[in-house]
Amino acid sequence: MTERPRGPFRLGDRVQLTGPKGRLHTITLTERGELHTHHGVLRHDQLVGQPDGSVVANSGGHEYLALRPLLRDFVMSMPRGAAIVYPKDAAQIIAEADVFPGAVVVEAGVGSGALSLWLLRAMGSDGRLISFERRPEFAEVARANVETYLGEPPANWDVVVGDLVETLPQAVSPGTVDRVVLDMLAPWECIDVVADALTPGGVVLCYVATATQLSRVAEYLRNTGLFTDPEASETMVRGWHVEGLAVRPDHRMVAHTGFLLWARRLAPGAVPPEVKRRASKSSYGDEDVELWTPGAVGDRQITDKNLRKRVREAQRAAAGARRAAASDGDAGEPGASA
Numbered sequence: 001m002t003e004r005p006r007g008p009f010r011l012g013d014r015v016q017l018t019g020p021k022g023r024l025h026t027i028t029l030t031e032r033g034e035l036h037t038h039h040g041v042l043r044h045d046q047l048v049g050q051p052d053g054s055v056v057a058n059s060g061g062h063e064y065l066a067l068r069p070l071l072r073d074f075v076m077s078m079p080r081g082a083a084i085v086y087p088k089d090a091a092q093i094i095a096e097a098d099v100f101p102g103a104v105v106v107e108a109g110v111g112s113g114a115l116s117l118w119l120l121r122a123m124g125s126d127g128r129l130i131s132f133e134r135r136p137e138f139a140e141v142a143r144a145n146v147e148t149y150l151g152e153p154p155a156n157w158d159v160v161v162g163d164l165v166e167t168l169p170q171a172v173s174p175g176t177v178d179r180v181v182l183d184m185l186a187p188w189e190c191i192d193v194v195a196d197a198l199t200p201g202g203v204v205l206c207y208v209a210t211a212t213q214l215s216r217v218a219e220y221l222r223n224t225g226l227f228t229d230p231e232a233s234e235t236m237v238r239g240w241h242v243e244g245l246a247v248r249p250d251h252r253m254v255a256h257t258g259f260l261l262w263a264r265r266l267a268p269g270a271v272p273p274e275v276k277r278r279a280s281k282s283s284y285g286d287e288d289v290e291l292w293t294p295g296a297v298g299d300r301q302i303t304d305k306n307l308r309k310r311v312r313e314a315q316r317a318a319a320g321a322r323r324a325a326a327s328d329g330d331a332g333e334p335g336a337s338a
């Protein structure tokens, strides 16, 4: 993996520029690249060799603050096919699913690849991530986004196109996966294959948008008898405005994204001590399933036309990153001025 989060700017780096009136531009540094705005021209070579966090002026004398985007900046601005896992939830997923360096991790669906980037970072180059996605166009968006961010597709990442239920048993040997993260509409449909794939003590974590999904997957997990009693949480992050004596919560926040639910795989044949709890209704019929269709839970589906546009957008960005990385190789040592 070639994440390059520090050091002077080099050709191929993505740089976030904050210009006059706080206007943001994200560029990839290329050998003869230039940023043209109605305020003037900024040459990319003015940035190459400068430390991260520098201020440079364009031909019109207007100043720009240059910073490498953080992973959270990148995922929030990259092309999306499906809704992404927000950084606040990704951080919590890493913690609750206990994603560790060297872990073998399965995720489904890959969607736009936002969570894949966080998982790859947490498990490091000794880990292995296998991401499953049933819609080929979403898999393409995810591959392009990950390549744009890392400069190349990571060697320890496989994307399998297909439904997790059908493809997981062929992709991994039983009992060999350390962690499974499910971000999909109907995670309960995948629990049986996940139980087979997980190593004893391994963690399954589901990220769901609605309380009804949360309840259904919790009951499904319990009824298998193969997992510890599931735990659930939601994460609300409220920003604060801290300036002089004006110290208060921000007026706006992202109030709801989703819930996390996690449980651990028991050893074969293990029966945990009885857990005292009885739900009044813990099984679901066909009529309940209707409640979780995408329309019913208020999920807006991306149109085919829009999705094709996102695929082209993501692939253009990845091609730009590839060209820039190639011209970086031609230019010699990283950090050398162009």
Ligand SMILES: C[S@@+](CC[C@H](N)C(=O)[O-])C[C@H]1O[C@@H](n2cnc3c(N)ncnc32)[C@H](O)[C@@H]1O
Residues within 6 Å of the ligand: 082, 083, 084, 085, 108, 109, 110, 111, 112, 113, 114, 115, 116, 132, 133, 134, 135, 138, 162, 163, 164, 165, 183, 184, 185, 186, 190
């Ligand atoms: C909300 S998106 C995932 C977003 C992703 N975690 C991210 O951060 O970019 C849900 C994805 O799951 C996929 N999906 C749903 N059920 C699936 C299944 N059984 N097997 C594989 N993929 C599935 C959908 O096609 C969709 O792309």
